[in-house]
Amino acid sequence: MQTHAPHVSDDVQVLAFDVFGTVVDWHGSIVREMAANYPHVDGHSFALAWRAGYQPAMRRVMAGELPWTLIDDLHRLILDGILPGFGLAHLSEAERARLNRVWHRLDAWPDVVEGLTRLKKRFVICTLSNGNLNLLTRLSKRAALPWDCILSAEVFRAYKPDPRTYGGVASTFGVRPEQVMLVAAHHDDLTAARGCGLRSAYIERMWEFGMQEPKDVSPQAGNELHAKDFVALAQRLGC
Amino acid sequence: MQTHAPHVSDDVQVLAFDVFGTVVDWHGSIVREMAANYPHVDGHSFALAWRAGYQPAMRRVMAGELPWTLIDDLHRLILDGILPGFGLAHLSEAERARLNRVWHRLDAWPDVVEGLTRLKKRFVICTLSNGNLNLLTRLSKRAALPWDCILSAEVFRAYKPDPRTYGGVASTFGVRPEQVMLVAAHHDDLTAARGCGLRSAYIERMWEFGMQEPKDVSPQAGNELHAKDFVALAQRLGC
Numbered sequence: 001m002q003t004h005a006p007h008v009s010d011d012v013q014v015l016a017f018d019v020f021g022t023v024v025d026w027h028g029s030i031v032r033e034m035a036a037n038y039p040h041v042d043g044h045s046f047a048l049a050w051r052a053g054y055q056p057a058m059r060r061v062m063a064g065e066l067p068w069t070l071i072d073d074l075h076r077l078i079l080d081g082i083l084p085g086f087g088l089a090h091l092s093e094a095e096r097a098r099l100n101r102v103w104h105r106l107d108a109w110p111d112v113v114e115g116l117t118r119l120k121k122r123f124v125i126c127t128l129s130n131g132n133l134n135l136l137t138r139l140s141k142r143a144a145l146p147w148d149c150i151l152s153a154e155v156f157r158a159y160k161p162d163p164r165t166y167g168g169v170a171s172t173f174g175v176r177p178e179q180v181m182l183v184a185a186h187h188d189d190l191t192a193a194r195g196c197g198l199r200s201a202y203i204e205r206m207w208e209f210g211m212q213e214p215k216d217v218s219p220q221a222g223n224e225l226h227a228k229d230f231v232a233l234a235q236r237l238g239c
Numbered sequence: 240m241q242t243h244a245p246h247v248s249d250d251v252q253v254l255a256f257d258v259f260g261t262v263v264d265w266h267g268s269i270v271r272e273m274a275a276n277y278p279h280v281d282g283h284s285f286a287l288a289w290r291a292g293y294q295p296a297m298r299r300v301m302a303g304e305l306p307w308t309l310i311d312d313l314h315r316l317i318l319d320g321i322l323p324g325f326g327l328a329h330l331s332e333a334e335r336a337r338l339n340r341v342w343h344r345l346d347a348w349p350d351v352v353e354g355l356t357r358l359k360k361r362f363v364i365c366t367l368s369n370g371n372l373n374l375l376t377r378l379s380k381r382a383a384l385p386w387d388c389i390l391s392a393e394v395f396r397a398y399k400p401d402p403r404t405y406g407g408v409a410s411t412f413g414v415r416p417e418q419v420m421l422v423a424a425h426h427d428d429l430t431a432a433r434g435c436g437l438r439s440a441y442i443e444r445m446w447e448f449g450m451q452e453p454k455d456v457s458p459q460a461g462n463e464l465h466a467k468d469f470v471a472l473a474q475r476l477g478c
Contacts, residue, residue, distance in 0.1 A: 140387065
């Protein structure tokens with residue numbers, strides 16, 4: 001398998017990973033949390049509603065309508081907004097705080113630990129997520145993710161797709177942009193990374209939005225690599 | 240051993256580790272590097288001279304005489320200054336760059352990997368070093384240090400002993416200062432951390448400055464814990 005993409009990987013030193021959806025199954029984890037604690041709620045719709053508030057909330061921060069805000073706090077803002085629509089307006093402060101921390105307890109996709117462990121032998125592997133450092137650290141510790149470094153929007157004080165995040169990975173590690181490859185399950189993230197000179201690897205996560213809503217994971221032009229999962233990526237990169 | 244210090248550790252969630260001297264043997268690593276590549280140079284004196292420039296260089300940054308500068312660049316400034324005194328003024332740019340990266344290749348003390356691995360089971364373990372993220376990441380990867388997160392002066396844009404660094408660990412992880420314990424082989428670092436409300440654990444590193452210059456490692460008042468090394472610290476903390 002090592003002969004598939006030598007031109008892509010020869011010069012790459014750093015693999016930076018998107019986290020929500022790419023590394024962890026946010027939808028399934030939230031569905032399981034709701035089924036365990038609030039079984040009368042439609043967990044699928046709840047997870048989608050919570051996640052749907054995410055991009056608009058970040059845009060408000062980047063537009064200056066809100067001050068710089070950690071994702072934990074944006075998640076809480078969105079949560080408070082959607083609870084009444086799901087019959088959960090009565091949740092106490094402690095219950096809301098606990099539910100909000102479900103984002104610290106997201107489960108990794110089953111291929112992730114093996115894939116990262118193999119990729120780590122050859123590359124510096126780090127996160128590049130809009131999640132804050134606390135969220136990423138606790139999630140990674142619980143899921144035993146072997147990162148070399150946890151990088152976050154929090155470090156660069158800008159959310160993806162701001163160029164400061166993609167360029168920030170390269171400057172942090174003292175390498176050229178083309179020596180960094182972003183690994184993500186989202187084409188918009190990968191496109192923005194390529195716009196900053198990074199390489200890009202698309203990962204199929206067909207069930208990111210649940211079994212009811214399979215995602216179109218067909219290859220798109222532009223990405224240097226397209227892999228089913230992290231183990232397949234490791235094989236493609238000769239690890 | 241678990242009964243020795245339950246009052247100290249019960250509420251602690253995060254252990255933040257100083258790195259140079261506490262986790263890694265900068266002196267011995269530089270001496271070995273010089274012996275291998277520049278055997279006519281007195282490696283002991285060279286290592287001490289390089290390290291001696293470190294605090295004054297950071298003070299110049301914090302005083303505003305120099306702009307914010309990564310430690311990799313401060314190390315290089317100091318290196319360029321000391322090379323002529325050791326008969327190495329002729330080193331090329333490439334040789335200087337390679338020698339400067341010895342700080343990315345420092346060896347950990349022999350107890351570190353076992354101690355961290357045990358401590359990680361109970362605590363969030365992170366660095367809190369003036370070293371930049373690239374230096375800390377590459378050093379940690381090479382030495383297989385199992386950090387949950389790498390925190391650096393670079394994240395807080397302030398060097399220890401600035402309170403923003405110690406307080407920054409607590410706020411990053413969403414805990415109170417007294418839920419963070421700094422682990423270090425230097426009393427001034429620990430004293431500054433306690434001034435910010437953190438707990439402190441002193442680690443004996445008698446040979447930090449080489450076998451020729453054993454360090455006084457006798458206990459000092461104020462530190463909640465005093466341990467010979469990281470394995471002893473793990474035992475004290477019931478790990």
